[in-house]
Amino acid sequence: MTPCPCGSGQDLDDCCGAMIAGAPAPTAEALMRARYSAFALGQIDYLADTLAPEARGDFDPIEAGSTASDAVWQGLEVRAVTDGGIDDETGSVEFVARFRLRGEPRVHHELARFRREHGRWVCAGGDMNPKGPPRQVVKVGRNEPCPCGSGKKYKKCCGA
Amino acid sequence: MERRFHCTACGKCCFGWLPLSLDDAIANAGRFPLAMIWTTLRQGAKAFALTAELGTTVELRNHKRIAVQIAPTAYIPPEFPCPALATDGLCGIHADRPARCRTMPFSPYREEGDQADLLVPKPGWLCDTTAAAPVVYRDKKIVFREDFDRERRALERQAIPLRAYADRLVTNPEVAAAVEKAAKKSRGGYVVLNFSAILPRLRQVDAAAFSRRQLPVLIEFAERTAGVAGLADYHRYYRDNAAGMAQFLERRG
Incomplete structure (x- = not known):
């Protein structure tokens, strides 16, 4: 073979x-x-x-x-x-x-x-x-809901 | 201002690289080892606009745009005489010599008004620039201009296929890197690329017939440069291109 x-x-x-x-x-x-x-x-x-x-x-x-x-x-x-x-x-x-x-x-x-x-x-x-698609970085405001889904404000959760 | 010049056939300029029109390169494939030489020119150089028009432009990583002259060239080491130079020191193909040789010492790669320094003989050249020689350049105009105009027209005609070839090849990261490196030289650098890459774009040229004429020339120059100090790059070019051409012809039967 x-x-x-x-x-x-x-x-x-x-x-x-x-x-x-x-x-x-x-x-x-x-x-x-x-x-x-x-x-x-x-x-x-x-x-x-x-x-x-x-x-x-x-x-x-x-x-x-x-x-x-x-x-x-x-x-x-x-x-x-x-x-x-x-x-x-x-x-x-x-x-x-x-x-x-x-x-x-x-x-x-x-x-x-x-x-x-x-x-x-x-x-x-x-x-x-080839270059990949450009990376997008979304900024999370301190008072917005935390992207982890906890329901808390970002500053009280992952952003603390 | 008037400049006088008369060629004394000393043969001193018949050494080393000879840029050719595409047609002259193809026609002389059985005589010269051919390469495609890219020469970079920074913005602000006198011949920038003309070089961009006859060749191409390339944007560097620092966003500066340079012009690149793309010249089919008889790629002969500087100390080697032209293969057409006969033992009597005269041109063996004078009646059929390439346009580049006819126009010497003028150069259609530069603007007509920027030719004066080309009329100063290089060290060792025996050109006649005395009062006995005819006036060839007056008020930045070439007096006997047929050869200059003919060569310039040939360069203009070939600009379209050359640019298509160059713009495609420069997308190759290795070629792009070589151009970047050449462009760093303060007076412009050069990159030597395989002549064969232009052939697929020239519909009227039979690549096999071309290769049959070019291959023995490459083999001869590979032999003459084998083991010669300082000529390793030349030797490698001749050897690698000869190998590719030999295989190509073998596949064609």
């Missing part, structure tokens, strides 16, 4: 290998994982073939090939998936791929966008190092 590079714990042939060989990816996340595995396996043509037309101008197969062959892949972490399911037409996947390139540790953190093109999922680009 060859463990799949995507880290699913499955055999390569039962996981990303089938998609790299031509099977359609059922979900956006499946395509994202297959693209990671294709990179790890040096299958650069798969990376090019699963790009949306508008994203092809951003893809340099020459550099991708040399990066793929010089990188030691250390794992994929899928952080968040939005839509991109079996019945969806679009979706996005936030992931972190870790690798060493010519000895240097690298982290590729991307929020990748996916959509269906003629029924098949394709990658339509993405944003590197």
Whole structure:
């Protein structure tokens, strides 16, 4: 058994290998994982073939090939998936791929966008190092009811 | 004010980096090892507006906006002669030489009124600037201007694909960090990036045909720079790009 590079714990042939060989990816996340595995396996043509037309101008197969062959892949972490399911037409996947390139540790953190093109999922680009939504801090006034739900004033309860 | 200049074909300027138009770069892929060189320019610099127009602008983390010149370049170490320089010291491709060589010593990357210092020969150059040489620059206007105008027009034509390429690439955090670092240099710094990243945007260029011409040049320069002190960055660039191109051609069969 060859463990799949995507880290699913499955055999390569039962996981990303089938998609790299031509099977359609059922979900956006499946395509994202297959693209990671294709990179790890040096299958650069798969990376090019699963790009949306508008994203092809951003893809340099020459550099991708040399990066793929010089990188030691250390794992994929899928952080968040939005839509991109079996019945969806679009979706996005936030992931972190870790690798060493010519000895240097690298982290590729991307929020990748996916959509269906003629029924098949394709990658339509993405944003590197995406920022989360801005944090909102609500200030509680001293005389307002305490947010802990005690019914007391904040200043008599948690804010004391 | 009048400035005189006559090229004596001393060949002293035929060394090191040579910025090229995209068309000249592609046409000379079998001759020059190509790189894309990004040069930062701070706000207030004379060529800021022109550089922003022909290249792009980037907002730094400190919210200052810098201009970046994006130049396809024959990426040759400064002490190496141009590969087209023949053993007799003359240009081997003079009739077909790139626009950059034709316009020398003027530079269309700068405003027409800001060219005077380019007419002062650099140390060791044998340019003729005596009374015997013709007047080439008068009242901040170039006298024989065909080559300058032609090269400037080529730079204007390529600005759209170059900006699309650069604005996308600068979203890569590693490229952005390199630009930040370059911008910290007081006189502007540079970043050397792979030439191949522009190819997918050039519909009319066949990447495989380009690579077949460029690969032997990269291999030759990788060999010439192997183990040479001070040229490790050049060697790494040639080697890594040659490896990527060799693989790319192998995949294409």
